[in-house]
Amino acid sequence: MTAATPGFVKLLSITFVLAIAVYMLVPLIVVIASSLSTSQFLVFPPPGFSLRWYTEVFNSDAYLSAGWTSLKLALFTVAASVALGTPAAIALSRFRFPGRSFLSAIFLSPLLLPSLIFAIGLLIVFSRYGDGPSLTGLVIGHTVITLPYVIRTVSANLIDMDPHLDEAARIMGARWWQRYLLVILPQCRTGMAAGAFFAFNISFDDAVIALFMRAPNVETLPMRIYSTLEFSPDPSVAAVSTIMILLTIFMVLLLDRIFGLSKIA
Amino acid sequence: MASASRSTNREPAFLLTPGLFFLIIAFFFPTFLLLAQSVLTVGPDAGELTLEHYQKAFADSFYAGVAFRTLRLALLITLICLLIGFPLAIIISRASRIVRSLLILMIVLPLMTSVVIRTFGWLVILGQGGVLSWVLQALGLVDGTVSLMRTEAGIVIAMVQVLLPFMVLTTLGNLNQMSPSLEEAARVMGAGFFRSIWHVTLPMSAPGLASGAVLVFALSISSFITPSLVGGVRLPVIASSIYQQMTGSFDWGFGAALSVLLLGATLVLMVPYLIATGRLGGRS
Numbered sequence: 424m425t426a427a428t429p430g431f432v433k434l435l436s437i438t439f440v441l442a443i444a445v446y447m448l449v450p451l452i453v454v455i456a457s458s459l460s461t462s463q464f465l466v467f468p469p470p471g472f473s474l475r476w477y478t479e480v481f482n483s484d485a486y487l488s489a490g491w492t493s494l495k496l497a498l499f500t501v502a503a504s505v506a507l508g509t510p511a512a513i514a515l516s517r518f519r520f521p522g523r524s525f526l527s528a529i530f531l532s533p534l535l536l537p538s539l540i541f542a543i544g545l546l547i548v549f550s551r552y553g554d555g556p557s558l559t560g561l562v563i564g565h566t567v568i569t570l571p572y573v574i575r576t577v578s579a580n581l582i583d584m585d586p587h588l589d590e591a592a593r594i595m596g597a598r599w600w601q602r603y604l605l606v607i608l609p610q611c612r613t614g615m616a617a618g619a620f621f622a623f624n625i626s627f628d629d630a631v632i633a634l635f636m637r638a639p640n641v642e643t644l645p646m647r648i649y650s651t652l653e654f655s656p657d658p659s660v661a662a663v664s665t666i667m668i669l670l671t672i673f674m675v676l677l678l679d680r681i682f683g684l685s686k687i688a
Numbered sequence: 689m690a691s692a693s694r695s696t697n698r699e700p701a702f703l704l705t706p707g708l709f710f711l712i713i714a715f716f717f718p719t720f721l722l723l724a725q726s727v728l729t730v731g732p733d734a735g736e737l738t739l740e741h742y743q744k745a746f747a748d749s750f751y752a753g754v755a756f757r758t759l760r761l762a763l764l765i766t767l768i769c770l771l772i773g774f775p776l777a778i779i780i781s782r783a784s785r786i787v788r789s790l791l792i793l794m795i796v797l798p799l800m801t802s803v804v805i806r807t808f809g810w811l812v813i814l815g816q817g818g819v820l821s822w823v824l825q826a827l828g829l830v831d832g833t834v835s836l837m838r839t840e841a842g843i844v845i846a847m848v849q850v851l852l853p854f855m856v857l858t859t860l861g862n863l864n865q866m867s868p869s870l871e872e873a874a875r876v877m878g879a880g881f882f883r884s885i886w887h888v889t890l891p892m893s894a895p896g897l898a899s900g901a902v903l904v905f906a907l908s909i910s911s912f913i914t915p916s917l918v919g920g921v922r923l924p925v926i927a928s929s930i931y932q933q934m935t936g937s938f939d940w941g942f943g944a945a946l947s948v949l950l951l952g953a954t955l956v957l958m959v960p961y962l963i964a965t966g967r968l969g970g971r972s
Contacts, residue, residue, distance in 0.1 A: 537951070
């Protein structure tokens with residue numbers, strides 16, 4: 424490959440990479456370690472090993488209902504962003520029309536602005552034209568930030584697919600719904616799945632939009648973790664966080680198996 | 689023929705309308721209302737045009753201090769991310785396949801974990817009786833307990849961990865497009881290892897580093913969770929001041945004005961960069 428790298432540079436690189444690995448992963452490891460502690464304070468080293476905080480979490484109505492809310496929110500968000508994003512991605516990558524690059528910028532623009540800005544905007548909308556944000560409000564907010572991801576993954580997926588297949592179907596006299604159901608949507612499958620993964624992950628993990636929209640009576644897991652951390656952290660928060668970390672690990676590995684992480688990076 | 693071309697023009701319109709309609713209602717309209725809120729009076733004579741919220745933001749030296757802290761921290765965080773991210777990306781791009789996927793996993797796994805949870809980890813590390821304190825005591829470096837909670841150093845340490853993946857992934861994307869033979873050529877022609885990095889790799893990866901830096905800086909000035917949990921109420925940044933106005937003091941006009949200033953700072957940074965890289969308007 425490249426010309427030889429000096430030996431001391433190699434040694435230096437290995438030390439550097441190990442240091443960064445510790446730095447990147449230690450925050451996750453200490454959360455997992457704290458969740459297994461016997462102490463009710465978050466001290467290091469943990470005095471003993473116990474699973475009592477997990478029992479506590481699974482007996483806590485507050486955590487269970489927050490978990491249920493987060494799950495519903497993430498699933499509705501996935502459905503909405505895939506339903507809106509897929510057709511937009513098909514239009515942007517399969518058709519040539521005036522204003523295409525402008526529209527493409529419009530669709531990706533939610534990624535450019537700080538999400539707290541439009542979360543406050545949505546709070547103002549829901550307070551002015553309704554009785555304040557609700558779960559629906561949060562689904563709308565999360566769909567705005569996850570939509571660009573779906574559009575990106577589906578577009579990236581369609582680039583690898585043969586556009587002539589659709590043309591062939593058209594020439595052979597397929598109706599529009601036959602072309603979409605039998606040719607185009609199956610071609611988008613991988614991109615839609617990847618987009619759905621990202622949308623689920625972003626929605627399930629988000630605290631910023633949820634906190635700034637301040638929907639009364641709606642509390643997601645990240646919101647609950649945030650407010651517990653602000654006031655009285657104890658190892659049951661660590662137990663909930665560990666469950667969320669394990670879910671993330673599972674999703675990342677699945678994503679790697681199906682699409683390959685290097686493609687995403 | 690004519691009907692065929694008309695139907696192909698109509699098709700993207702059908703496909704784009706739902707998403708576009710949604711974004712107008714759920715993204716552009718709320719952002720517009722926020723802009724409007726920042727120049728309208730609140731209270732009994734609500735709805736009059738005013739600049740009082742902006743005057744308040746600029747007259748109060750407290751908010752100048754908050755803005756200054758936010759920008760200073762963001763600059764420092766961006767700089768550290770550049771210094772760590774560039775060598776890390778080079779190492780990842782040259783590693784063997786297995787090492788490369790492990791390193792990417794090490795970057796992506798924290799990235800996909802909720803910021804609240806990562807910050808929680810930092811609270812346990814940096815706090816009183818935390819991991820850092822324990823390690824330093826075990827090494828005999830300090831006598832009592834140490835805590836970096838409620839310090840700017842603590843915010844920077846935690847924020848760099850949160851934002852480093854963005855820098856590494858953007859730079860890596862750029863390095864992957866670069867042909868390794870260029871560097872090889874430099875080495876064959878007699879350039880040393882560091883000279884070839886400095887004269888070949890660095891200039892070639894400049895676009896990736898620039899977009900990583902812009903992204904990290906923009907995410908940094910608007911970040912809320914990490915600075916407010918690590919820094920606490922005594923070290924407010926712009927986002928936590930906005931949160932305070934919207935949810936604590938309920939001064940929506942002023943909160944909106946602060947948000948518009950933050951939005952302005954982000955756009956001032958983003959738009960020239962996007963135009964320069966041709967992502968807006970030009971190629972997509």
